[in-house]
Amino acid sequence: MPAPNTGVFPCYENQFKVGKAGEATPETTIANCEEFSVSFDNGVEEWNAFEQKGWKSRLMTAKSVTISVKGKRTLGDAGNDLIAGLAYKNGRESEVNFLWAFPDGSTVLFENAVVSVTANGSGASTGVAPLEFEVMSNGKPTYTPAV
Numbered sequence: 001m002p003a004p005n006t007g008v009f010p011c012y013e014n015q016f017k018v019g020k021a022g023e024a025t026p027e028t029t030i031a032n033c034e035e036f037s038v039s040f041d042n043g044v045e046e047w048n049a050f051e052q053k054g055w056k057s058r059l060m061t062a063k064s065v066t067i068s069v070k071g072k073r074t075l076g077d078a079g080n081d082l083i084a085g086l087a088y089k090n091g092r093e094s095e096v097n098f099l100w101a102f103p104d105g106s107t108v109l110f111e112n113a114v115v116s117v118t119a120n121g122s123g124a125s126t127g128v129a130p131l132e133f134e135v136m137s138n139g140k141p142t143y144t145p146a147v
Contacts (some may be wrong), residue, residue, distance in 0.1 A: 005103045011036075013103035016069070018079050021095040021112045030079035032072035032131070039066045065110070065137040067100065073121045073129040083133055087117035098135050105146030112138045 005013070016033060019026030043062025048054070074080040086094050098110040119132035 005105070009103040015101040016067075017099040017101070018082055019097045019099075020082070021092070021097055023097060025109065026097045026099045028079040028082065030069075030071065030083060031074040031077035032080065033069055034072065035070040037068045039068070040064070041066070063137075065108075065141065067098075067135040068132075069135070070130065070132045073131040080131060083115060083117065084120050084131055086115045086133075087120045095138065096135075102146075107144045109142040109144070110135065110137050111142070114138050 014036070016030055016036075017026040018028050018030055041062075041064045042060055045059050045061050046056050049057055071080070073084060082096065086096070092112075094115055095112040096115055098113040098115075100108045100110070102108075114136045116134045116136065117132070118134060119130045121129040121131070123130055
């Protein structure tokens with residue numbers, strides 16, 4: 001078994017895999033992903049108790065994660081086709097299992113993640129067709145640390 005990576009790393013060492021919701025761990029990569037960003041939405045309750053003498057008390061009570069991905073539409077690639085096919089879906093049909101593999105060997109599995117396709121095949125006549133989407137957590141994801 002290879003040792004986990006340490007130190008700095010290029011972003012392309014992050015990898016994503018996708019699979020249909022309700023199926024086993026995702027195994028299908030998504031071709032031609034170029035860029036991604038991650039945002040955490042944290043629900044924090046605040047209150048001002050007398051005993052804190054004007055200082056706020058806080059408690060983290062909620063979390064969600066959104067991964068925004070930019071890439072190129074790649075016809076015939078199973079992962080790319082699966083994501084692009086969600087553009088016209090609603091409800092539970094827009095959910096997938098989504099795995100984020102980190103360079104250190106750890107992973108986060110988002111079961112039944114909601115996928116919102118935001119760009120699919122449009123653009124300038126001389127451009128390469130985009131595939132852009134957001135993967136939004138739907139319940140608590142499963143984090144597995146590197147071995």
